[in-house]
Amino acid sequence: MEKLKSLLKYQRQIIEGFFVSVLGGWAFTSLLKGSYTKINNINYVAQDKFAITIMLIMVFSGVFAFTYYKFSNVARIMMFMFIYVFFMMSACNGYSYNWNETAKNPIGNICFDAVLCFIAVLAFLYVKDDIFDIVAEFKIDKKKTNIIVAIVGILLFAFVGIITVYRYLTYSNSTFDFGIFTQMYENMKQTGSISTTLERNRVLSHFGVHFSPIFYIALPIYFIFPSPVTVQLIQAFMVALPVIPIVLISRKYKLSNWMTVGAVLLYALYPATAGGTLYDIHENCFLTFLILMAIWAIEKKKNILTAIMVLLVFFVKEDAPVYIMVLGTFYLFSRKDKKRGLILMVTSAIYFIIATSVVKSYGLGIMDNRFSNLFYDQQKGLSQLIRTVLVNPGYVISQIVANYDANGMEKIGYILLMFVPMAAVIFRNGKKYSRFILISPVIVINLLTLYVYQHDITFQYNFGSIALMMYLVIMNMADLKPKKAKVAISVAVICAGVMFMGSMAPRLNYYTSKYSQDKATYEKINIALSAVPKNASVCASGFFTPHLKNLEMYDQNHLEETKYTDYLVIDERYTDEKSKFDTVLSSGQYDLIYNESGIISIYRKK
Template sequence: MRVKTTYSVWGLILSYSVLLSIIAVNRHYTFRTNAYDLGIFMQAIWSTANGFRVLYNTIEEYQVCVTTHLGVHFSPILLVLVPIYKVFPHAETLLIIQTFVIALSAYPLFLLSKKVLHSERLSLAIVVLYLMNSLLHGINGYDFHATPFALPFIFMTALYFERGEYRKALVSSFFVLLVKEDAGLSILSLSMFYLLRNSKLFSLQTYKSLFEKILTNKLHPSEKTALIMGVLATSWVLISWRVIIPHIAGVHITSAVYYARFPCVEYIPMKILYFIVANLTLGLLTFLRPKYTFLLTFAPWLEILLSCEKNLFRIGFQYPYMILPLSLISVIYTIRELQSNNLKKVFAVSVLVGILFSILTTPILPLDNEIKKDLLVPPHYYQPITHHDRLLLDIIKVVDSTNFSVLTQNDIFPHLANRISTYVIWSSYCGNTLPKTDIILLDNTLLYSVYNYRIKDHLRAYTKVYENDGIEVWIRNDVLETSQATELVRKLQSLERNGKGF
């Protein structure tokens, strides 16, 4: 039985990896990946791998006046990817690595569940609930980010803690912190859970007793480890937000702008729906032991629900990267508490409910319903590559073969991100004027062509040298007569004559 269950888990991991990798790469080749955020990470990692400034990208330089991604989000774990990207400098590299990391996180989840519940069947069901979860599909589906790298380490931290391997738990928790400045909230939550799960939360005696143990050095190793984790996590969050990021950026760049309009009452119904649906995707098991769920998820839920940035409470984005694993940890310990109370029926129904609501709300399936409309779930599902897509890909190859600087749209940028002189057309800039690049590449059929009005005056200094099926290539007038520009025009005309892309 043990071998069969383990094989089943690895089969699920492999199936998820293949399916979601195909979907992720398909999004890229159908021009649904973005400068925000795949392009940022591609250019930042490429610039580091090729000897430019560390994690430099033109997007954040022109939009927030910061010359390294570390001055926007403190994610040093990205540096681990530099040697890999140096050898395989492709969008697919990042998208597939991200998918495999997410898929592999199911294994420490399985081990944790098996350790706590002593049941491989229940643990397998937990893995299914996780890999089928629509929040996870959203984390995986929207471009590339550093945050999914926290998932396996959050589960590993809990696993090592449960095993009593406290040094390993501390090491694992440190890797969680390397993911992003707010990742410390997940470690703080785990710390609070392991310190207080068996205590009365609202009893003064609980905290008095804990304080006395600290003073008399009578803490159990688990309590000592939890305290260290809590202090480390809190320090990381505060120092990252208040010291490291402002120092690197040279200006105070934080996500506080997301909270500037609080309470943003127009989003309250959407936030309530998001909270309910997120818990429904876990079969409402999170509500069976409110104390556990409160300790483990209060902080990350607070970060999301107080925000006025609606992408934080939409299924289809990376933001629930702490809520989902912490909620599942809560579910595992809840099931252990309820094993004597008709568990099998409750758990079976809950798993079915969770899977049903995940199917209804996942961004990787083309299902339309009112919940997805109300939560503005984006379409991350597989779409056939069209003749138009192929034509644009061919044009991009021609443009990329030159040394020209390029200004282009959000949804084209990732295809030209492996160069230091590609810039994005956006709704606003931080004081830097629009760069006068050698080339402007537009596609008026794509979603982010809505921002092309920003360059209307800019185009006066350019000549349109190619137009086909809504795609336009413009060359700056003072470089139009150069040999490289002439060769570019010749290649573009050759595409049209040869019917490439059609």
């Protein structure tokens, strides 16, 4: 009886030890056996040697039980870590499955990742005190924080750089849009002009499509290293650089060193951060760094630096002033700085009018047709948006969840990817409702449109929103009590890690493997393209234009009229590609000068 009473005295520890041991043993066994690779295969259960699985679970549960007996906190942390790693690996493998076919859910992978996030957070909340106790033992000063942040920034640069460079090496990017920018930078180098022939099938300044003088800021780098690889690395550098203003703003708000590291990790792992680079360089990649630097300058009352940074934001694109206008609106309504808020709002409005006028004078005007679902008259453009909002607000709200077609669920997937990683922090702002103004670009720019690419994290339209959301994250963390702030940022980083593994990490292996598996083909194409003189006019297949430096070049797939250029470069890897050149070839004006059957053929005008 005495022994029973003694056991009952420790019943909580016994029950906890049992569950910690079994869960830890199960998670470690699952990792050891690689069951995370079978998440979509029910037949794996029948094929598995169940007796061995049970034995392994029992053995490892025993190890966990012994660890728990000696060091209960270590056992709890180990249990969480193995579960979290299993979930990370499961998310990574889930990326490759056809969820639409197997689960009848086109965003099944994103939903799967969200469920993994939820369970991982529950596991973390159970062991958070143990983790915080251990972390507290490792105090980091300002110098160590800077080193950790630098490492995170370098890793982010490397991750984005490797993926985007291998996209180029594997001929995975095409005219739209990478070929446009490689031709543009080559033209800038040779003539100083920002013109292309690829963008609209004629010599046209890029200012006729987007007013983006910011591209000139990177031109000196391209002068030294004139290669499309350089263009991709410029983007990778600009995506990694925001870790600097994130640290500066965090210190302005007196976040602890660990909280600062947490904010940087959240930015680096946030799926839309690396995701925005997956269709190659765009002017938007400059936005995150410049907006965050502008915010820091405003917070520090550095007026000259503020003016410079705001102007540079404006130079990114004709619609970039929207982000500064949102920032100004926040300062006005939050009563942080009414004067600066009004100045930012007015200057943004003025510049927006000027920039859109420049685009119209150079070309066909801004692409306001992307919001045509909000136009009651398709001829009047953006000017009617205010009337639409005031007269029919219910319809406007409905467009937030309206998809391009009946089978689409892209907006739900986008909302999950954008908000699940940050939800624990951005919605913890007490009664400071004005801060939600900083989320408005996600709603207005990304969700109100039916233009599918603007609510897709693998395109470039999220960089400005990311900057404002990170600002919101830092302010909210600063307002929370230290323990609650630690929990909030930890949950955010945990969710971001799962989402990153489920949406971004697999792409690294995809592109590097693609290159190694078909390297011989790419080398043959490289040799073939070197036969095309750089001063010749060229019509080429879309996947070849980024690799040619010709200033007069056209994508045969997008020509509206027949052009008889000096050279034709045909991608024969695709069966229907050569037929697009039939009209030109049937003229009898061209001789075949190079051919790799099933890969590439080059014709020269007689």
